[in-house]
Amino acid sequence: MSADGWYLYGVVEAPPGPLDVEPDVELVTEGPLAGVTSRVSLDEFGDTALSERLGDAVWLEENIRRHEQVLERVLASTTVLPCRFCTVYRTEADVRRFLSERQDQLTAALAEVSGRVELGVKAFVDPERFAAGGAQENEQIRELTAQTAQAEGGRAYLESRRLERLVGDERARFGQEAASQLHSRLLDAAERGVLLDLQRPELSGRDEEMVLNGAYLVSDRPGFERELAALAAELSSRGLELELTGPWPPYNFVSEELRG
Amino acid sequence: MSSDLRPDLRQQVTLLDLVDRVLNKGVVLSGDITLSVADVDLVYVGLRVLLASVATLEEQGMPVAIGDALR
Numbered sequence: 001m002s003a004d005g006w007y008l009y010g011v012v013e014a015p016p017g018p019l020d021v022e023p024d025v026e027l028v029t030e031g032p033l034a035g036v037t038s039r040v041s042l043d044e045f046g047d048t049a050l051s052e053r054l055g056d057a058v059w060l061e062e063n064i065r066r067h068e069q070v071l072e073r074v075l076a077s078t079t080v081l082p083c084r085f086c087t088v089y090r091t092e093a094d095v096r097r098f099l100s101e102r103q104d105q106l107t108a109a110l111a112e113v114s115g116r117v118e119l120g121v122k123a124f125v126d127p128e129r130f131a132a133g134g135a136q137e138n139e140q141i142r143e144l145t146a147q148t149a150q151a152e153g154g155r156a157y158l159e160s161r162r163l164e165r166l167v168g169d170e171r172a173r174f175g176q177e178a179a180s181q182l183h184s185r186l187l188d189a190a191e192r193g194v195l196l197d198l199q200r201p202e203l204s205g206r207d208e209e210m211v212l213n214g215a216y217l218v219s220d221r222p223g224f225e226r227e228l229a230a231l232a233a234e235l236s237s238r239g240l241e242l243e244l245t246g247p248w249p250p251y252n253f254v255s256e257e258l259r260g
Numbered sequence: 261m262s263s264d265l266r267p268d269l270r271q272q273v274t275l276l277d278l279v280d281r282v283l284n285k286g287v288v289l290s291g292d293i294t295l296s297v298a299d300v301d302l303v304y305v306g307l308r309v310l311l312a313s314v315a316t317l318e319e320q321g322m323p324v325a326i327g328d329a330l331r
Contacts (some may be wrong), residue, residue, distance in 0.1 A: 005294060010286075010287075011287070042294070045294060046294055047294045047295055047296075050294060050295050050299075051295070051299060054299065054300075054302075054303045055306075057307075057310060060303070060307065061275065064275075064278055064279060064282050064283070065278070067282050068278055068281075068282055081286075081287055082281075082282075082285075082286040082287065083286050083287045083288075083289070084282070084283065084284075084285070084286040084287060084288050084289075084300060085282045085283045085286075085300060085303075086295050086300060087287070087289055087293055088293055088294045088295060089293060089294070090294060098289065106287075109287075120277060196280065197280075199276060200312075202312055203274075203276050203308075203311060203312055204274070204276070205274050205276075245277055248281060249286075251281040251282070251285035251286045252281070252285055254285065254286055254287050258287045258288070259285075259287070259288050260288035260289070260297050
């Protein structure tokens with residue numbers, strides 16, 4: 001009874017060669033491009049039904065993960081330009097019209113990311129390891145640490161508070177410096193890079209302070225990972241920790257004119 | 261960690277990383293699609309708030325699946 005709609009996950013060059021995708025994923029080919037789609041029920045994905053679904057967190061999480069999974073399986077074989085969540089057309093003809101109307105922009109955008117993947121890099125400063133490591137490179141902090149260890153009573157308290165403040169300031173300075181050093185060295189190892197919003201501790205799932213949240217468009221992945229490992233080795237004794245995510249479809253490198 | 265070469269390199273994807281990309285980036289279309297761009301924008305903002313409040317609950321020792329938070 002319900003009509004089908006077409007969920008568009010992303011766009012690839014046609015023909016893409018064999019893809020190892022979920023059984024319900026279909027390619028809709030139009031000229032030199034193909035849409036990665038699956039048929040969805042408009043009872044679930046039509047405008048009124050969908051706006052209700054969007055308040056259902058279980059449904060959302062499931063479908064966000066599915067969107068990403070479909071794209072990651074395509075990404076394993078070919079370059080894919082990711083569409084935003086819940087891009088749903090009413091008919092196959094609408095999908096084809098989109099592919100042909102925006103053919104030039106889509107082809108150019110695909111060429112820009114062809115053979116490249118997006119890697120995410122996050123950097124954190126661990127306060128305790130910084131206090132024992134990076135902070136001790138500061139002479140004033142070293143002296144005060146020694147004094148505090150010998151002081152007694154009220155003086156010990158005051159000095160340890162002063163030390164804490166100093167270490168905090170030094171940590172903020174180190175975080176900024178490390179972030180800009182990381183970003184510039186990673187940019188050299190990548191084709192492009194962007195800085196994303198930093199995630200507060202309750203959102204990042206880590207207690208340490210995030211100092212860098214970057215996305216990089218990378219063609220030489222082993223080279224990029226070697227540079228990252230070298231940076232980790234240089235900076236970890238001072239309290240810096242790095243996290244690598246991806247490869248992602250190049251979400252952060254879709255040209256502006258295709259971003260609405 | 262067994263390898264000395266990569267002491268602090270860990271691979272981890274949080275739901276937030278996913279949400280920040282899948283709902284906020286990628287090709288955005290207006291026109292023939294069933295859902296307006298503004299609708300997805302709203303969902304994105306709502307989900308970020310939800311994730312923050314779930315994380316806060318978990319910090320207080322109350323583990324929750326994000327789906328439970330809206331019930």
